Amino acid sequence: MQPDTAIQYVKGIGPAKARLFGKLGVSTIEEACLFIPRRYEDRSRIISIHDARVGQTETIIGEVKLVQVITTRKRNGHIFEVVVDDQTGFISVKWFRYNYKYMKQTFRIGVRAALYGLIEYNQYSRFGKEMYHPEYEILGEEEEGDSTDGHVFEDDSPMGRVVPVYPATEGFPQRVVRELMRRILEQGIPIMPDILPVYIQKQHGLISLQQALQEIHFPETSADVTALNSGTSPAHRRLVFEELYLLELGLAERRRDNQQRHGTAMRTNATLERRLREMLPFQLTKAQEKVLSEIKTDLRVSRPMHRLLQGDVGSGKTIVALISMLVAVENGYQAAIMAPTEVLAEQHFSSIKPFLEKLDLQCLLLKGNLRPKVKAEALSQIASGGVSIVVGTHALIQKGVRFAKLGLAVIDEQHRFGVRQRMDLIFKGLKVRGPSNKVYHPHLLSMSATPIPRSLSLTVYGDLEMSVISELPPGRKPIETKLYYDQDLKKVYHFLEEQIQAGGQAFLVYPLVEESEKLELKAAVEMFEHLQTKVFSHLRLGLVHGRMNSREKDEVMIKFRQRQIQMLVATTVIEVGIDVPTASVMVIEHAERFGLAQLHQLRGRVGRGPILSYCILLAHPPLSKDARERLQVALTSQDGFAIAEADLRLRGPGEFLGTRQAGLPELKVANIIRDAHLLEKAREAAFNTIRKDPQLREPEHLAIKCALNRKWETARQ
Numbered sequence: 001m002q003p004d005t006a007i008q009y010v011k012g013i014g015p016a017k018a019r020l021f022g023k024l025g026v027s028t029i030e031e032a033c034l035f036i037p038r039r040y041e042d043r044s045r046i047i048s049i050h051d052a053r054v055g056q057t058e059t060i061i062g063e064v065k066l067v068q069v070i071t072t073r074k075r076n077g078h079i080f081e082v083v084v085d086d087q088t089g090f091i092s093v094k095w096f097r098y099n100y101k102y103m104k105q106t107f108r109i110g111v112r113a114a115l116y117g118l119i120e121y122n123q124y125s126r127f128g129k130e131m132y133h134p135e136y137e138i139l140g141e142e143e144e145g146d147s148t149d150g151h152v153f154e155d156d157s158p159m160g161r162v163v164p165v166y167p168a169t170e171g172f173p174q175r176v177v178r179e180l181m182r183r184i185l186e187q188g189i190p191i192m193p194d195i196l197p198v199y200i201q202k203q204h205g206l207i208s209l210q211q212a213l214q215e216i217h218f219p220e221t222s223a224d225v226t227a228l229n230s231g232t233s234p235a236h237r238r239l240v241f242e243e244l245y246l247l248e249l250g251l252a253e254r255r256r257d258n259q260q261r262h263g264t265a266m267r268t269n270a271t272l273e274r275r276l277r278e279m280l281p282f283q284l285t286k287a288q289e290k291v292l293s294e295i296k297t298d299l300r301v302s303r304p305m306h307r308l309l310q311g312d313v314g315s316g317k318t319i320v321a322l323i324s325m326l327v328a329v330e331n332g333y334q335a336a337i338m339a340p341t342e343v344l345a346e347q348h349f350s351s352i353k354p355f356l357e358k359l360d361l362q363c364l365l366l367k368g369n370l371r372p373k374v375k376a377e378a379l380s381q382i383a384s385g386g387v388s389i390v391v392g393t394h395a396l397i398q399k400g401v402r403f404a405k406l407g408l409a410v411i412d413e414q415h416r417f418g419v420r421q422r423m424d425l426i427f428k429g430l431k432v433r434g435p436s437n438k439v440y441h442p443h444l445l446s447m448s449a450t451p452i453p454r455s456l457s458l459t460v461y462g463d464l465e466m467s468v469i470s471e472l473p474p475g476r477k478p479i480e481t482k483l484y485y486d487q488d489l490k491k492v493y494h495f496l497e498e499q500i501q502a503g504g505q506a507f508l509v510y511p512l513v514e515e516s517e518k519l520e521l522k523a524a525v526e527m528f529e530h531l532q533t534k535v536f537s538h539l540r541l542g543l544v545h546g547r548m549n550s551r552e553k554d555e556v557m558i559k560f561r562q563r564q565i566q567m568l569v570a571t572t573v574i575e576v577g578i579d580v581p582t583a584s585v586m587v588i589e590h591a592e593r594f595g596l597a598q599l600h601q602l603r604g605r606v607g608r609g610p611i612l613s614y615c616i617l618l619a620h621p622p623l624s625k626d627a628r629e630r631l632q633v634a635l636t637s638q639d640g641f642a643i644a645e646a647d648l649r650l651r652g653p654g655e656f657l658g659t660r661q662a663g664l665p666e667l668k669v670a671n672i673i674r675d676a677h678l679l680e681k682a683r684e685a686a687f688n689t690i691r692k693d694p695q696l697r698e699p700e701h702l703a704i705k706c707a708l709n710r711k712w713e714t715a716r717q
């Protein structure tokens with residue numbers, strides 16, 4: 001038997017049970033070992049119903065005396081009630097949502113049940129004490145006995161000890177899961193290899209793997225239940241550390257590989273930059289200067305830069321990118337900037353072009369649906385080196401695009417390109433054969449306006465260098481954010497009217513209908529027609545959405561920028577990067593459907609000029625608790641990092657930036673919010689390991705090398 005042996009081969013499991021475990025994400029022995037209980041119940045103390053205190057969470061055991069469904073007056077409500085008696089008293093146990101058939105089968109009169117939950121008091125009820133939706137377990141016959149006093153439980157009984165509660169699924173009750181887990185683990189734990197080098201275990205005061213697994217799955221009666229429940233027990237610490245160590249080790253390897261690639265060293269005493277700065281109507285902020293000098297330091301070295309530039313919306317990343325590109329051009333290389341949408345690529349192109357023309361530099365725009373002749377011409381310009389700066393969409397990294405001598409690639413709004421893996425592909429795809437046929441990699445600058453909390457950026461981008469633009473250009477006024485409900489629509493229209501009469505311009509973003517671009521489109525088109533004909537017939541409205549071809553989109557955006565359009569109805573295509581400094585109002589329809597990061601991005605489309613700007617969140621009740629919280633955060637904060645932290649807290653790390661989606665191994669035990677401090681330690685340990693033994697060839701590292709390969713292998717699939 002091996003850690004990767006399927007559990008169906010464990011005695012007493014078999015294919016049917018294995019399928020049920022499969023639903024829970026457990027197919028191998030190793031996965032069973034890392035199937036961490038959701039929580040623990042201290043059942044070492046069973047309390048009598050008489051002594052159970054209201055407001056306390058208790059475990060009681062008693063016999064089912066009565067089972068019934070109560071019909072309530074409110075909206076045909078039904079309550080499933082079970083009355084339990086342990087000879088010291090009665091308690092009424094109620095479920096407001098339940099599967100009738102299942103519950104009826106489970107709670108039969110006369111069976112003995114263990115119940116774990118909060119004891120409540122209901123003055124109208126016959127017995128006073130009640131429990132709602134408790135955890136429960138029907139006890140076997142062998143646990144006969146009239147009271148809990150002096151009852152001696154069997155070793156494998158679910159009572160009388162600290163009991164792990166696993167994630168369960170329908171048709172696979174807790175008691176069965178726990179019993180089968182016991183069978184698997186009794187054979188599984190002893191064969192799990194302890195791969196963490198001894199020096200690391202010592203240095204960080206970690207217990208052995210076997211001991212950790214034992215304590216996680218079979219806690220002693222004397223175990224610290226609070227620590228177990230908060231995931232901070234020594235056993236958790238050990239498993240979390242190992243998982244994070246492996247993750248960081250993988251990132252350290254990536255970084256090592258990156259540092260062994262050939263890049264191009266550039267000189268950075270650039271005249272082009274000086275001339276550009278003279279043309280700018282503003283001075284760079286301190287923060288922009290700082291990140292620019294960090295970038296230049298990288299460019300001077302003959303190792304390819306791989307830097308992530310983070311800066312809140314409107315912090316001025318584009319100009320930093322442009323200056324960096326000029327450095328490459330001045331050194332005789334080409335530079336490229338890639339944007340996630342055509343609208344954004346076009347915007348970059350039209351804002352960069354005037355500067356480049358004055359500097360006598362050639363630039364062109366490469367996007368998906370160019371006419372064949374235009375495209376062929378563009379590709380030949382790129383391949384011959386006739387063009388210095390190329391702006392484009394992901395068409396830039398498609399087949400047939402060959403740069404003569406690409407020196408720097410900038411990826412704008414890189415989080416939009418999605419899967420982290422693709423970043424590596426981009427990196428590989430841009431590899432260039434240099435003059436003497438030597439292969440080198442261009443420098444890479446990724447830019448993102450989605451601020452990532454530190455704990456997350458370490459996990460997901462731990463192999464990149466990081467720069468942050470930490471301040472906005474001076475003179476920005478905070479955006480006034482207001483929340484309205486659908487019944488206030490008239491007020492909102494009135495306000496829009498006022499703003500536009502005063503010379504402002506507005507965005508009206510139309511709702512995000514999940515997974516349905518079509519519906520989103522319909523809503524926007526219908527709304528545009530309604531507004532133009534019925535509400536604002538005297539104003540000039542425009543419509544832009546993802547299904548328009550790029551010429552149409554282009555035309556609308558240009559008109560909006562030139563103020564020929566006063567109100568732009570749009571789908572979320574305008575979410576990222578759009579820069580129209582004269583726009584002062586952003587109305588977000590169905591704001592409750594947007595994620596926090598998106599709300600923040602959308603709001604960032606206004607407030608770019610010196611005028612006071614507004615963001616109106618239009619919500620349509622009923623709102624979920626989460627939606628209310630999101631809107632509340634958006635109302636009260638405009639700091640991208642604070643918003644990102646809140647987003648992370650609300651959504652949880654998994655959804656925020658699934659590591660798996662990011663091309664990283666899945667985290668099974670660790671929670672990067674809870675375990676942030678361990679992450680830092682694991683990271684340090686991992687980077688030390690790679691520094692000491694870059695190829696992991698030392699005997700003490702062989703085991704982790706294998707584990708690492710396996711782990712990152714599955715992540716890449």
Ligand code: ADP
Nearest residue numbers: 282283284285313314315316317318319473579
């Ligand atoms: P983002 O970081 O969101 O990409 P942009 O690069 O689009 O931000 O810049 C937002 C706006 O701020 C642009 O209109 C840009 O010209 C302007 N801007 C950039 N840097 C400065 C600065 N140092 N002072 C004043 N305005 C600036």
Ligand code: MG
Nearest residue numbers: 317318412577
């Ligand atoms: Mg931008």
